[in-house]
Amino acid sequence: MTSTALLHDATLRLAAVTPEDVPLIARWYEDADFMRRFDASPAMPKTAVEVTKYIEEQQQSSTAFPFAVRLLENDTLIGYLEVDGILWNHGTAWISLGIGEAVHRGRGYGHAAMTLGLDFAFGELNLRRIQLTVFSYNTPAISLYERLGFRREGVFREFLHRDGELHDMLLYGLLRREWRTS
Numbered sequence: 001m002t003s004t005a006l007l008h009d010a011t012l013r014l015a016a017v018t019p020e021d022v023p024l025i026a027r028w029y030e031d032a033d034f035m036r037r038f039d040a041s042p043a044m045p046k047t048a049v050e051v052t053k054y055i056e057e058q059q060q061s062s063t064a065f066p067f068a069v070r071l072l073e074n075d076t077l078i079g080y081l082e083v084d085g086i087l088w089n090h091g092t093a094w095i096s097l098g099i100g101e102a103v104h105r106g107r108g109y110g111h112a113a114m115t116l117g118l119d120f121a122f123g124e125l126n127l128r129r130i131q132l133t134v135f136s137y138n139t140p141a142i143s144l145y146e147r148l149g150f151r152r153e154g155v156f157r158e159f160l161h162r163d164g165e166l167h168d169m170l171l172y173g174l175l176r177r178e179w180r181t182s
Contacts, residue, residue, distance in 0.1 A: 006124065007067075007116060012109060014067035014081060014116050017055050021068055021077050026051045028080075028100040037138050038098040040160060040169065058082065065120070069099070069113045078104040081117045083125065091128035093121060110144050118148065122176045129175050135160060136168040150174045 007014040017025075026048045028034050035043035046054075058066040063086040069079035078100060085094040095117055099105050121127045132150070134141045146152075150172035159169035 007120065008072060009112050009116060010072070011112050012072055012078070012116075013070050014113070014120070015070050017059070017066055017068045017080070019052070022048045022051050022055070024077055024100065025055075025080060028098065031101075033102065034098060034100060036162065037135070037141065038096070040135075058084065062086075063088070063093075065125070067117070069097075069109070071109075078109055079113055081113050083117060083121050083127075083130075086125070086127070091126070093125070093127050093130055095121065095130050095132050106140065110141070111147070114144065114148055118174070118179055122179050127176065129173060131171065131173045133169050133171055136170060142170065145172050148174070149178050149180075151178075 026046055029044075029046040029051070032043040035041075055066060058064040061084070064082060064084035066084075067081045068077050069081055070077055079098055080100070081095070081097045083093050083095050087093070095114070097110060097113055097117065099110055099113075118130060121130050131153075132145065133156070134145060136142075151174070152170055153173045154171035156169040156171070158166040160167040
């Protein structure tokens with residue numbers, strides 16, 4: 001068996017979320033731009049207690065794998081990635097990624113984190129299908145997902161109503177046999 005880097009590349013690593021990470025993650029939930037890209041729920045701040053409860057539930061679940069996204073150079077927490085909603089009998093799951101602060105967006109970290117997450121999901125968890133949803137106004141994320149090989153499979157028309165405008169939510173999927181071949 002060949003040894004490969006499972007949870008890191010040249011720029012970042014996927015690590016366990018620790019109690020020390022919670023205050024920063026809670027701060028991300030105070031950023032409306034972050035929230036409106038990451039969640040369809042109203043952009044509402046979360047307390048450290050709420051964030052802790054959610055992460056602990058995910059860490060204890062047999063159908064979710066939450067990760068802190070950290071820079072290798074200084075171990076800075078820059079994002080959160082999760083493989084969840086796993087249906088083991090079907091080999092399917094959801095993946096989500098949030099890069100916390102705008103200064104870290106658009107620098108290739110999302111691509112690196114998603115690549116590691118997909119390698120983990122397909123290689124380590126032996127899943128055969130990964131899916132995600134993205135809001136139609138999040139064009140940087142759409143571009144990223146399509147570069148990674150995800151295919152648009154559906155549209156939830158007029159799913160969101162924000163600032164007086166209606167927006168679609170798009171469904172994307174990626175099969176293991178398509179990963180790294182696109």
